[in-house]
Amino acid sequence: MNKGEQWIFFLSYDEINETYWCTGDYTGRHPVPNEKIISICDDASSLIKERNEILNTKERISDSQLESSNEYVYTDLNGINYCLQTNEEAEKVISMDNKILACKNKLKASNFGLFRQNLINIELYCDILNELNVH
Known part of the structure; x- marks a missing residue:
């Protein structure tokens, strides 16, 4: 993450210390989507939905x-x-998984603040975009 970038954080509240903590290193923070990410995730979402x-x-x-x-x-x-x-x-089903993986591979780990591509959880990120109604 770089100064000036916008991110979505999922926080949990610590009642004892009265503080908020990110729910996970790479599962509790996600970049605010841009047009490229939205397009890729729209493709992946339809595949995920059909597979499910x-x-x-x-x-x-x-x-x-x-x-x-x-x-x-x-x-x-x-x-x-x-x-x-x-x-x-x-x-x-395997073909759909391969297409979902191809969508994931269009994204860059660095855009998600990650060191490795395999840490991108495209299904989770698509769920987040769907919950936020970002299309």
């Missing part, structure tokens, strides 16, 4: 059930396993 609509209809299975599953298993970034019925369905 598919996954929300699927059965979740535990790690212990993975070996006995005869279906295609998809594991999301949160470690949740989903049963997918067909190879085509699995390929579609």
Whole structure:
């Protein structure tokens, strides 16, 4: 972060010390979006929504059930396993993930005050933009 830049901070209140603290180093602060970020996140948001609509209809299975599953298993970034019925369905979800990753790779880690690209949480940032109604 540089002097003069604008950022969105998520704070938690410490009642004992009567102070506010950022909720996380790179999860509690995000740059105020510019046109480029908004455009990329709009693309990613539609992909995330479509992928989640598919996954929300699927059965979740535990790690212990993975070996006995005869279906295609998809594991999301949160470690949740989903049963997918067909190879085509699995390929579609993986294709959407790759497109979401491509959107993320259009962003620069330095724009988010980060050292590494993999620390950008595009799904979280898209959620923030949606909550703030930024499109």
